[in-house]
Amino acid sequence: MSETTVQSIAKGYRQQFTKRILLLVSLGVATLISFCIDIAVGPSTLRYGDVIEAILSPDSVELATRVIVWEVRMPYSIMALLVGAALSIAGCEMQTIMNNAMASPFTLGVSAAASFGAALAIIMGLSVPGIGGEWMVIVNAFIFAFGATLLLQALSSMRGAGPEGLVLFGIALVFTFNAFTGIMQYIASAEALQQFIFWSLGSLTKANWDNIRLLAVIFALVVPFSLASAWKLTALRLGEDSARSFGVQVSRLRFLSLLRVSILTAGSVAFVGTIGFIGLVGPHIAKLLIGEDHRFSLPASILSGALIMSLASVASKAVVGGAIIPVGIVTSLIGVPVFILLIFNKRKR
Amino acid sequence: MIVTSATLHIDKLVAGYPGKPVLEALTLPPFQTGEVTVLTGPNAAGKSTLLRAMAGLLRATGSIQFDNRELLSMNARTRAGLLSFMPQTVPTDINLSVIEAVISALKASPMDATSSGNEWAQRRAFAILERVGIGHLALEPLHQLSGGQRQMASLARTVVRDPKILLLDEPTSALDLKHQVKVMKLARSFAADGRVVIIVLHDLNLALRWADRAVVMDKGKIASFGTPADAITPDVIARVYGVKVRVDNCSGGLPHLVVEDEV
Numbered sequence: 001m002s003e004t005t006v007q008s009i010a011k012g013y014r015q016q017f018t019k020r021i022l023l024l025v026s027l028g029v030a031t032l033i034s035f036c037i038d039i040a041v042g043p044s045t046l047r048y049g050d051v052i053e054a055i056l057s058p059d060s061v062e063l064a065t066r067v068i069v070w071e072v073r074m075p076y077s078i079m080a081l082l083v084g085a086a087l088s089i090a091g092c093e094m095q096t097i098m099n100n101a102m103a104s105p106f107t108l109g110v111s112a113a114a115s116f117g118a119a120l121a122i123i124m125g126l127s128v129p130g131i132g133g134e135w136m137v138i139v140n141a142f143i144f145a146f147g148a149t150l151l152l153q154a155l156s157s158m159r160g161a162g163p164e165g166l167v168l169f170g171i172a173l174v175f176t177f178n179a180f181t182g183i184m185q186y187i188a189s190a191e192a193l194q195q196f197i198f199w200s201l202g203s204l205t206k207a208n209w210d211n212i213r214l215l216a217v218i219f220a221l222v223v224p225f226s227l228a229s230a231w232k233l234t235a236l237r238l239g240e241d242s243a244r245s246f247g248v249q250v251s252r253l254r255f256l257s258l259l260r261v262s263i264l265t266a267g268s269v270a271f272v273g274t275i276g277f278i279g280l281v282g283p284h285i286a287k288l289l290i291g292e293d294h295r296f297s298l299p300a301s302i303l304s305g306a307l308i309m310s311l312a313s314v315a316s317k318a319v320v321g322g323a324i325i326p327v328g329i330v331t332s333l334i335g336v337p338v339f340i341l342l343i344f345n346k347r348k349r
Numbered sequence: 350m351i352v353t354s355a356t357l358h359i360d361k362l363v364a365g366y367p368g369k370p371v372l373e374a375l376t377l378p379p380f381q382t383g384e385v386t387v388l389t390g391p392n393a394a395g396k397s398t399l400l401r402a403m404a405g406l407l408r409a410t411g412s413i414q415f416d417n418r419e420l421l422s423m424n425a426r427t428r429a430g431l432l433s434f435m436p437q438t439v440p441t442d443i444n445l446s447v448i449e450a451v452i453s454a455l456k457a458s459p460m461d462a463t464s465s466g467n468e469w470a471q472r473r474a475f476a477i478l479e480r481v482g483i484g485h486l487a488l489e490p491l492h493q494l495s496g497g498q499r500q501m502a503s504l505a506r507t508v509v510r511d512p513k514i515l516l517l518d519e520p521t522s523a524l525d526l527k528h529q530v531k532v533m534k535l536a537r538s539f540a541a542d543g544r545v546v547i548i549v550l551h552d553l554n555l556a557l558r559w560a561d562r563a564v565v566m567d568k569g570k571i572a573s574f575g576t577p578a579d580a581i582t583p584d585v586i587a588r589v590y591g592v593k594v595r596v597d598n599c600s601g602g603l604p605h606l607v608v609e610d611e612v
Contacts, residue, residue: 006484242506246458287444
């Protein structure tokens with residue numbers, strides 16, 4: 001084999017690698033900028049200089065600015081980043097594991113299942129024995145989310161189910177769990193109902209530092225395992241038979257991946273309610289930019305999800321002056337056209 | 350590469366699908382390293398089932414021994430170090446470059462102790478692309494390749510882990526004539542390195558031209574085996590496929606099948 005050809009391939013490969021790193025960095029920078037804008041925008045708009053100063057050295061700005069930045073807006077903005085990142089990487093893993101471009105926690109009913117679990121805790125006070133207080137919501141959300149992913153997995157591994165079948169089954173799950181949640185609402189006491197509706201809107205206004213800390217810990221514990229599976233996930237994109245032939249224990253990879261998806265979805269849903277389509281749009285933007293080498297597409301999904309969610313948070317404050325519309329509404333408005341586009345793209349193939 | 354001779358024995362293999370056994374106690378003549386064996390037969394003869402059972406993709410009982418090691422009781426990772434399977438079809442919508450896909454095949458699970466590092470993986474991937482003849486496609490995304498190019502990329506991924514046993518499931522089915530010849534020549538050169546190469550093939554003339562040995566299967570059993578010219582005869586074909594063929598010896602001295610009619 002000729003040494004020059006090898007050298008030219010190696011050079012091209014290095015350039016490709018560098019380009020992808022640069023794309024990741026750019027996504028990161030864009031996310032940071034959006035984060036600052038998100039903090040600056042609100043009922044009393046702050047100057048960007050003040051925002052940056054307040055973030056970097058809180059003691060050097062006026063008390064009012066410091067309070068607005070750190071106590072009022074920062075929790076929302078960080079929560080937006082965390083939830084966007086968590087749902088987006090969950091969506092990225094789901095799409096690979098289920099071999100389906102339309103898979104995401106929201107479109108396949110995992111979020112709806114988690115919501116129902118949360119409703120059980122909030123309205124009925126039902127959970128696993130030994131779990132109490134605030135933990136009930138997140139534990140319930142997880143149990144139902146995991147149950148839903150296992151159901152989906154069982155279906156997608158059935159012969160003849162096909163990608164369309166999986167999406168239809170996911171939609172059936174959405175309706176089913178929404179109906180269950182409806183029953184919960186119907187039988188709820190007025191007080192519990194009010195609490196539940198406030199919770200279910202898909203809004204960042206529930207964010208506080210305690211929630212953030214918990215979700216950040218969950219994220220930090222789960223994501224390294226995703227990243228460590230990057231090669232295996234990439235190999236799985238080449239087909240299950242091939243991946244197994246390369247020594248990947250596919251059923252084990254699937255199970256652990258769905259476990260991660262469930263934990264991340266449950267964590268997000270428990271703290272901000274159902275946020276639609278981030279888990280669909282985030283990974284698609286990431287893969288469009290950076291390809292499907294999961295060493296890059298997983299972190300890119302994290303960043304693009306955080307970025308979209310942060311921008312959606314800005315939009316939720318900027319569209320109606322003085323009012324904050326629930327961010328879930330904004331993400332759905334962005335997500336639905338993308339979802340439809342994906343369906344048409346599938347048709348064309 | 351040090352070429353050591355080893356043998357693959359398949360004995361009393363039982364495999365199939367729930368409620369539908371395909372192979373019942375199938376015993377095959379031993380496969381030698383250095384040889385290309387073509388596995389042929391009509392549709393539903395059990396060729397793919399046999400290949401998939403060997404690759405550990407189907408539950409099977411009986412015995413598959415290579416170099417005195419039992420494959421059926423190996424875990425997935427150990428087996429992957431010894432054997433590799435090229436599926437008949439691969440997904441077409443993958444946004445990975447050819448080289449990324451080959452490297453991911455290498456890095457998907459750890460190989461032996463001597464293999465390590467990204468540098469090593471890259472060099473090895475570059476080399477295999479060169480050998481398969483698609484070095485110029487290294488940076489192309491898979492979803493933009495032609496069917497033939499995609500198949501060559503799949504072949505590169507299958508062989509990059511340096512398996513001792515190479516199982517190819519209809520590798521030429523979607524290929525034009527030139528690519529068919531390329532695949533068969535590569536299969537021969539991979540065998541010459543000291544591998545067992547087993548190819549499921551429908552094209553009997555390709556088998557006659559390129560294989561060292563042929564196994565004709567029918568309804569989960571062996572109909573004939575031996576050198577291609579011995580195994581693929583008008584009698585066998587009439588019995589197994591139900592068609593009448595004539596064997597011509599072309600000017601190069603190679604037998605060539607001409608299908609004349611149904612039996």
